[in-house]
Amino acid sequence: MPRRPPREGPIVVLVSLGEQRAYVYRNAVQIDYTTISTGKGGYETPTGVFVVLQKDKDHRSKKYNNAPMPYTQRLNWSGVALHAGGLPGYPSSHGCVHLPSQFSEELFAVSPMGMTVVVVDESTAPAEVAHPPAFAPVDASTGVARVPDRLMPGQEFRLEPEKSEHGPVSIVISATDLRALVLRNGVEIGRARVTLRDPQTPRGTHAFVLTAEYLDAPHPTLPGAKHGKWLAIAVPGHSDEAGRTLSFDAAAGVVIPECFARAIHLLLGPGATMFVTDAPILAQNTASSTEFISGRAPDSAAQ
Numbered sequence: 001m002p003r004r005p006p007r008e009g010p011i012v013v014l015v016s017l018g019e020q021r022a023y024v025y026r027n028a029v030q031i032d033y034t035t036i037s038t039g040k041g042g043y044e045t046p047t048g049v050f051v052v053l054q055k056d057k058d059h060r061s062k063k064y065n066n067a068p069m070p071y072t073q074r075l076n077w078s079g080v081a082l083h084a085g086g087l088p089g090y091p092s093s094h095g096c097v098h099l100p101s102q103f104s105e106e107l108f109a110v111s112p113m114g115m116t117v118v119v120v121d122e123s124t125a126p127a128e129v130a131h132p133p134a135f136a137p138v139d140a141s142t143g144v145a146r147v148p149d150r151l152m153p154g155q156e157f158r159l160e161p162e163k164s165e166h167g168p169v170s171i172v173i174s175a176t177d178l179r180a181l182v183l184r185n186g187v188e189i190g191r192a193r194v195t196l197r198d199p200q201t202p203r204g205t206h207a208f209v210l211t212a213e214y215l216d217a218p219h220p221t222l223p224g225a226k227h228g229k230w231l232a233i234a235v236p237g238h239s240d241e242a243g244r245t246l247s248f249d250a251a252a253g254v255v256i257p258e259c260f261a262r263a264i265h266l267l268l269g270p271g272a273t274m275f276v277t278d279a280p281i282l283a284q285n286t287a288s289s290t291e292f293i294s295g296r297a298p299d300s301a302a303q
Contacts, residue, residue, distance in 0.1 A: 010271035157192035
């Protein structure tokens with residue numbers, strides 16, 4: 001599928017509901033795009049950040065009369081997936097993201113399990129910048145969204161990596177809530193209070209993916225640690241950032257408790273994603289129903 005691709009590196013798919021397009025990035029460089037069809041009224045495709053939980057080349061929907069869903073890449077256990085489907089030029093699906101047949105086949109061939117898929121909706125974003133708003137992890141046993149416990153007064157951070165021992169890691173940092181959330185395979189495994197060196201400066205929303213490369217410069221906040229190379233993903237409103245390396249100043253602009261930062265550093269690997277936003281991300285501060293989906297199927301999964 002890639003036209004002029006980097007041949008290696010993590011793949012991220014950005015789905016734009018407003019544009020009805022999907023963009024594919026490898027190592028944060030756009031390598032392809034396509035028209036799509038997403039959920040129609042009453043069946044809207046949820047916004048947020050997802051990972052591919054399951055792949056099935058010849059999937060058929062139990063929910064919709066055994067309808068064929070070729071090259072399915074499942075995003076949640078309620079029926080939302082990327083797959084080949086009809087493209088009438090407007091949202092027409094029951095929540096899935098329909099792709100052209102050939103594009104779907106080629107993306108299926110190169111995308112790994114755990115690939116990050118970002119779904120954004122420009123029409124609801126402040127200042128024309130789409131962002132992944134709140135994240136409500138789904139309980140693995142029930143399939144019901146649950147709200148993680150808040151940090152206790154005076155508690156700097158909480159880290160529970162045993163809650164999800166494997167899978168892709170995502171870090172979400174809110175300049176409004178002054179929180180960093182860490183999720184692995186869609187399950188929150190930690191959160192921390194953060195501070196900003198320049199709290200008066202708006203940051204917008206930025207997305208980064210960690211590559212397999214390291215920078216020669218020392219790590220901005222962890223002396224002695226290797227400084228991994230984070231590359232920007234083009235999100236609406238910041239498309240000119242695509243492929244740029246996360247700068248020292250930007251990395252140092254958010255202060256995370258050192259013990260927490262060191263522990264998270266050990267969990268990161270190529271393909272990890274980081275989102276920095278001015279928007280609130282804590283459940284108590286937003287009415288968003290956006291979900292960050294668990295990587296383990298609930299018992300009731302029947303799609």
